[in-house]
Amino acid sequence: xxxxxxxxxxxxxxxxxxxxxxxxxxxxxxxxxxxxxxxxxxxxxxxxxxxxxxxxxxxxxxxxxxxxxxxxxxxxxxxxxxxxxxxxxxxxxxxxxxxxxxxxxxxxxxxxxxxxxxxxxxxxxxxxxxxxxxxxxxxxxxxxxxxxxxxxxxxxxxxxxxxxxxxxxxxxxxxxxxxxxxxxxxxxxxxxxxxxxxxxxxxxxxxxxxxxxxxxxxxxxxxxxxxxxxxxxxxxxxxxxxxxxxxxxxxxxxxxxxxxxxxxxxxxxxxxxxxxxxxxxxxxxxxxxxxxxxxxxxxxxxxxxxxxxxxxxxxxxxxxxxxxxxxxxxxxxxxxxxxxxxxxxxxxxxxxxxxxxxxxxxxxxxxxxxxxxxxxxxx
Numbered sequence: 001x002x003x004x005x006x007x008x009x010x011x012x013x014x015x016x017x018x019x020x021x022x023x024x025x026x027x028x029x030x031x032x033x034x035x036x037x038x039x040x041x042x043x044x045x046x047x048x049x050x051x052x053x054x055x056x057x058x059x060x061x062x063x064x065x066x067x068x069x070x071x072x073x074x075x076x077x078x079x080x081x082x083x084x085x086x087x088x089x090x091x092x093x094x095x096x097x098x099x100x101x102x103x104x105x106x107x108x109x110x111x112x113x114x115x116x117x118x119x120x121x122x123x124x125x126x127x128x129x130x131x132x133x134x135x136x137x138x139x140x141x142x143x144x145x146x147x148x149x150x151x152x153x154x155x156x157x158x159x160x161x162x163x164x165x166x167x168x169x170x171x172x173x174x175x176x177x178x179x180x181x182x183x184x185x186x187x188x189x190x191x192x193x194x195x196x197x198x199x200x201x202x203x204x205x206x207x208x209x210x211x212x213x214x215x216x217x218x219x220x221x222x223x224x225x226x227x228x229x230x231x232x233x234x235x236x237x238x239x240x241x242x243x244x245x246x247x248x249x250x251x252x253x254x255x256x257x258x259x260x261x262x263x264x265x266x267x268x269x270x271x272x273x274x275x276x277x278x279x280x281x282x283x284x285x286x287x288x289x290x291x292x293x294x295x296x297x298x299x300x301x302x303x304x305x306x307x308x309x310x311x312x313x314x315x316x317x318x319x320x321x322x323x324x325x326x327x328x329x330x331x332x333x334x335x336x337x338x339x340x341x342x343x344x345x346x347x348x349x350x351x352x353x354x355x356x357x358x359x360x361x362x363x364x365x366x367x368x369x370x371x372x373x374x375x376x377x378x379x
Contacts, residue, residue: 012116018095022056026250033294040298061243068372069239079142084237086245090128091251097121098258099183100275101238101268101278104350113278121182122170123138125259129166129214133159136216139245140233154222154305159216161289161312162213162220168320169203169210173263175336176200182259186267192339195271197264201350202323204264206316211256212293213312215249218366219300220308257289336339 031054033044038045046053071080098121101113118124133156140152173196177185189195197204215221222232234245261267265285268278303311328347331338 003109010106011108014111014113015096018115019092019309022092022095022251022254023247027061029250029290030057032245032290033297036294037200037298038289040295064243065240065243067239068239072236074113074144074238076142076144079138081241082141082239082285083135083142084248085135086138087132087282088244088248088251090131090135091248091255093249094125094128094255095258097124097182097327098255098262099186100164100258100282117183118181119184122174122180122185124165126167126170126256130163132214132248134249135245136233139237143236145236148199148233148235149279151222151235155216155233156344158222158308158312159214159358160219162210162310162316165206165210165312165316165320166214168324169200169207169316172200172203172314172320172324175324175327175331176342177352182262185263189266190269194339194343195266199266199339200321200323200327201343201346204260205350206320207260207264207321208292210312210316211260212296213308214294215252215256217249217253217293218297221302222305222308246248253290253293254286257286259295260289261285289310303356 028239034056035045035053037043044055045363049055049059071077083216096115097118099112099114099117103112104109136159137152138157140148140150140155143149171183174180176196176199177188179185185196216222234242237245261282270276270281327342332339334341
């Protein structure tokens, strides 16, 4: 077998495996989120279909598949059909450049544990993440519904705004790695002994916040504000087309978690000198991020839209620019000591900002008006 043919076959097998794993994770994550949120909010969660409610996602899938697809009058049919596809395909395609292990040798040939080993992987992911907004916007515009259109406009403004902080956070990592390759970022963390979550703690926090906004998940789910917009951009979708939006959200969640793992937590490498089990550690870190996002969903209420936009433009973007400038100066003037210097600066800034927020929060609590206690029933 020629090397070219072997490369094509290996790429096809990896693409099929990654697609199968991602699509298999979707029902598991739906069940896990319901259970985690129920536990955090002292509820029961799904417990009827199968042991521990494990068959609930399957029951939901069957319901959505056999449910009648209702198409409202006056929709733009081509765009209406295309929007759900545009929501899920970029999320699946973005995972193609995410490495999840060291290259392995099969039949005497080296095979990279990623679908496509490209040297502009970070740029590729940023480009695909920008395409995700089209699915949301076109779904709202084509539905011929004012609530859908308002949800789409909210979401497009939010996603475009929060792409800038993500880009700034990622560029800071690129400056330290000196490459747009995700594998180069992992190799930097392995060779230096530093996970980039420490020298780039500010970028890490910005990435977590902005990626949550990009995912349209609480507390940034402005496009799906049920109390205001029914269901936002997918109000007029039903059946399997609605399920595609749902699947796209969870595939995006896995992709964002994998990207955060690769850029900030050392990728597939074990922490604290523990035994190296590449794919296992990679999955453990991904699920840690997923649980964190679920924790946020269960804890924080939806914030006001004007505050959401102001936070992105007036806080995250300036802080991202300052962090990028600081990283550029340190990498240029003290490249051999960049890791410890940036670690010290980032951790100190994070502690100071956290203390300021804590003190400001206590002052606000003291100044808040005290409400009279509600009398007990029968009292």
